[in-house]
Amino acid sequence: MSNTKARERINNLLDDNSFVEIGALVKARSTDFNVNETDTPSDGVVTGYGLINGELVFVYSQDPDVLGGSVGEMHAKKIINIYEKAIDMGAPIIGLIDSSGFRVQESVDALEAFGQIYFMQSNAYGVIPQITMLFGECGGALSVLSKLSDFTFMEKSSAKLFVNSPNTIADNKTVDCSSAEYQAEVGNVDFVCVEDDIYTEVRNLVSTIPSNSSVPAVDVEATDDLNRGVDIEDKISNPIEAIKEISDDAFVIEVKKDFSDDVVTAFIKLNGATVGVIANKEDKFTTDGLKKASDFAITCDSLGIPILTITNSTGFVSTFETEKDGVGEAANLVFALSNATVPKVNLIVGDAVGSGYIIMNPKALGADIVYAWPTSRVSVMDPRKASEVMYGDDSKVGEYEKLQGSIANVAARGYIDSIINPVDTRKYLIGAFEMLYTKEA
Numbered sequence: 001m002s003n004t005k006a007r008e009r010i011n012n013l014l015d016d017n018s019f020v021e022i023g024a025l026v027k028a029r030s031t032d033f034n035v036n037e038t039d040t041p042s043d044g045v046v047t048g049y050g051l052i053n054g055e056l057v058f059v060y061s062q063d064p065d066v067l068g069g070s071v072g073e074m075h076a077k078k079i080i081n082i083y084e085k086a087i088d089m090g091a092p093i094i095g096l097i098d099s100s101g102f103r104v105q106e107s108v109d110a111l112e113a114f115g116q117i118y119f120m121q122s123n124a125y126g127v128i129p130q131i132t133m134l135f136g137e138c139g140g141a142l143s144v145l146s147k148l149s150d151f152t153f154m155e156k157s158s159a160k161l162f163v164n165s166p167n168t169i170a171d172n173k174t175v176d177c178s179s180a181e182y183q184a185e186v187g188n189v190d191f192v193c194v195e196d197d198i199y200t201e202v203r204n205l206v207s208t209i210p211s212n213s214s215v216p217a218v219d220v221e222a223t224d225d226l227n228r229g230v231d232i233e234d235k236i237s238n239p240i241e242a243i244k245e246i247s248d249d250a251f252v253i254e255v256k257k258d259f260s261d262d263v264v265t266a267f268i269k270l271n272g273a274t275v276g277v278i279a280n281k282e283d284k285f286t287t288d289g290l291k292k293a294s295d296f297a298i299t300c301d302s303l304g305i306p307i308l309t310i311t312n313s314t315g316f317v318s319t320f321e322t323e324k325d326g327v328g329e330a331a332n333l334v335f336a337l338s339n340a341t342v343p344k345v346n347l348i349v350g351d352a353v354g355s356g357y358i359i360m361n362p363k364a365l366g367a368d369i370v371y372a373w374p375t376s377r378v379s380v381m382d383p384r385k386a387s388e389v390m391y392g393d394d395s396k397v398g399e400y401e402k403l404q405g406s407i408a409n410v411a412a413r414g415y416i417d418s419i420i421n422p423v424d425t426r427k428y429l430i431g432a433f434e435m436l437y438t439k440e441a
Contacts, residue, residue, distance in 0.1 A: 126213055314390060
């Protein structure tokens with residue numbers, strides 16, 4: 001039995017001795033261009049199921065040593081078969097990609113095969129988690145397969161992700177647009193790891209997210225103190241450090257870490273339950289930051305993971321890019337949060353001014369609970385600007401701040417449920433999500 005590399009990767013990923021192969025005897029069916037003269041063990045893809053930390057998962061692993069790991073009719077049928085079983089069993093599916101793309105010898109059969117895989121991925125969206133691991137080439141039609149997944153991991157040194165071959169791009173001598181570094185910076189992959197770490201990181205993620213959208217967010221017995229105070233008031237400009245303080249035992253999985261510095265997206269644990277966090281790192285959204293936030297909100301909602309937003313924003317950066325794409329991406333974030341049916345909690349920790357407030361999960365967009373720190377501020381605009389708009393000067397700044405910028409005044413209008421001290425943030429958030437645990441869509 002061949003497929004050594006593909007099987008080795010599966011064994012590195014799954015619990016010891018847990019892999020059960022399906023379709024081992026399948027080979028290419030096409031006889032065009034003398035394909036039948038080439039041995040095609042498993043038709044270039046190993047498929048089956050196994051366990052990750054004791055939980056069922058389905059996997060397929062492409063073998064670059066068999067016709068370049070190219071996708072043809074039978075190769076695709078094996079992947080589709082595994083997808084069907086994963087959906088039926090409500091278990092995650094993980095694809096280990098290392099392929100030259102279309103199997104040219106099979107022509108239109110290979111095209112149809114790709115379409116069938118896309119169709120199956122689309123059917124699986126919002127039903128089971130789909131994870132893609134990129135080890136070698138993932139180009140052309142395969143790049144779409146990667147993007148249809150919920151999460152994509154890319155091996156740092158050898159993986160390549162591209163739509164068109166890099167050598168067809170004029171300025172590729174200065175920037176390798178197929179590299180993991182570039183693809184992470186533009187937001188096409190969620191995690192970049194060296195091969196020694198990639199298996200551990202995928203295993204950690206699988207154990208953090210639900211096995212399907214019909215079960216609650218992963219809930220394990222918490223070992224951290226539920227009433228523990230947190231020292232986060234001075235850390236809010238670096239949200240990762242702040243949410244480590246909030247999370248059980250400082251557990252954090254940051255998603256799309258290298259994409260858009262103004263927004264942080266991550267999974268944390270609160271009293272053992274998984275929560276997705278969207279937090280402002282800078283006070284103004286970039287277009288990429290808006291996209292990063294909306295994509296993450298959609299993923300959380302599709303998998304049934306509660307959402308925590310940590311708001312500290314005064315609107316959008318002033319650039320041509322914002323004028324070109326910002327309104328669309330802002331609308332996408334509004335749509336994502338408004339339509340999310342999972343528990344939604346908003347924590348206002350600093351400025352929440354104008355659009356920076358209204359697009360970040362306020363009561364108006366359906367937040368179930370909104371908390372604010374005493375030092376935070378909710379306002380239609382900066383008090384000085386508001387005074388200038390209304391009176392032509394800044395003579396009424398103090399009066400405006402007292403009447404309209406006061407967080408107590410906002411709470412009095414019912415837009416904030418509680419004003420909480422920063423030290424008590426963790427226990428209030430745990431209480432809110434526990435109350436919302438049985439929320440129905």
